[in-house]
Amino acid sequence: MIMTPVEGEEYLILYPALRKWINECAICHSLGYKPDMPEEIYTFGPVAAKNLRHYFKPLALNKDGICEACSKLVEKNNI
Numbered sequence: 001m002i003m004t005p006v007e008g009e010e011y012l013i014l015y016p017a018l019r020k021w022i023n024e025c026a027i028c029h030s031l032g033y034k035p036d037m038p039e040e041i042y043t044f045g046p047v048a049a050k051n052l053r054h055y056f057k058p059l060a061l062n063k064d065g066i067c068e069a070c071s072k073l074v075e076k077n078n079i
């Protein structure tokens, strides 16, 4: 079963402190968990990290806060 992003966002509304483990691309605004998220999130335990991995995909951002897909587009358009 594939979870929609809306369910992930609802989860973040319930647990706003978990937002610090979520990356948001500055261009496409897609959400994903930080690839360096630990197995256990402090005070939340292993369940929170498991849920974030369930609701979101890993999303790495570059130094400009842009996801890989968008940074490739930006590069292409600059050439």
Ligand SMILES: [Zn+2]
Pocket (backbone or CB within 6 Å): 025, 026, 027, 028, 029, 030, 066, 067, 068, 069, 070, 071
């Ligand atoms: Zn993006």
